[in-house]
Amino acid sequence: DTGVSQDPRHKITKRGQNVTFRCDPISEHNRLYWYRQTLGQGPEFLTYFQNEAQLEKSRLLSDRFSAERPKGSFSTLEIQRTEQGDSAMYLCASSRGRSPPNEQYFGPGTRLTVT
Amino acid sequence: TQLLEQSPQFLSIQEGENLTVYCNSSSVFSSLQWYRQEPGEGPVLLVTVVTGGEVKKLKRLTFQFGDARKDSSLHITAAQPGDTGLYLCAGAGSTGNQFYFGTGTSLTVIP
Numbered sequence: 001d002t003g004v005s006q007d008p009r010h011k012i013t014k015r016g017q018n019v020t021f022r023c024d025p026i027s028e029h030n031r032l033y034w035y036r037q038t039l040g041q042g043p044e045f046l047t048y049f050q051n052e053a054q055l056e057k058s059r060l061l062s063d064r065f066s067a068e069r070p071k072g073s074f075s076t077l078e079i080q081r082t083e084q085g086d087s088a089m090y091l092c093a094s095s096r097g098r099s100p101p102n103e104q105y106f107g108p109g110t111r112l113t114v115t
Numbered sequence: 116t117q118l119l120e121q122s123p124q125f126l127s128i129q130e131g132e133n134l135t136v137y138c139n140s141s142s143v144f145s146s147l148q149w150y151r152q153e154p155g156e157g158p159v160l161l162v163t164v165v166t167g168g169e170v171k172k173l174k175r176l177t178f179q180f181g182d183a184r185k186d187s188s189l190h191i192t193a194a195q196p197g198d199t200g201l202y203l204c205a206g207a208g209s210t211g212n213q214f215y216f217g218t219g220t221s222l223t224v225i226p
Binding site for chain 1: 150156157207211213215216
């Protein structure tokens with residue numbers, strides 16, 4: 001069990017640029033979650049996948065954000081036309097999702113800074 | 116919208132002291148998880164509580180889920196510098212699919 005991995009760990013971009021983050025979940029986990037965390041706050045739910053299907057999306061996920069999990073394994077989160085307010089830690093988590101309790105395991109996160 | 120309020124928000128104590136962190140909500144959760152997060156890293160799962168009134172112990176950490184499954188507490192006995200970090204509670208909604216995180220408690224244990 002290698003845990004959840006995320007790439008890159010840090011990303012600095014200029015306002016208006018597009019960025020893409022990758023998450024590799026624990027291999028036998030069929031659920032994958034994306035969260036955003038700003039300094040001093042708890043993580044905020046963005047979206048989650050059951051296998052390749054995106055089942056829930058938060059209102060926080062504006063039309064500039066898109067997430068995919070094409071083969072039900074790794075996932076990508078893309079932010080188009082980045083804004084300074086997008087600066088945050090983007091966290092990915094995975095879980096088995098078979099029966100309660102649904103325990104999530106987090107990756108190390110991608111720290112995004114928009115200048 | 117934060118459905119879970121944690122208190123205190125910040126806590127600085129001496130090594131060896133005891134402390135309690137609270138996680139409160141007006142909503143009922145199907146389960147509740149506690150995490151510890153270090154700067155620049157993702158949260159690490161400590162425990163999951165499912166049944167109202169449930170108490171779980173993890174070495175010096177004691178977790179309790181309220182009878183009505185709306186609140187929880189984390190008690191640390193004889194705190195050590197290695198306990199320093201951000202403690203987060205997260206409640207699972209009725210479907211168990213979406214999780215709502217608390218505001219976090221930043222703990223510093225001074226040697």
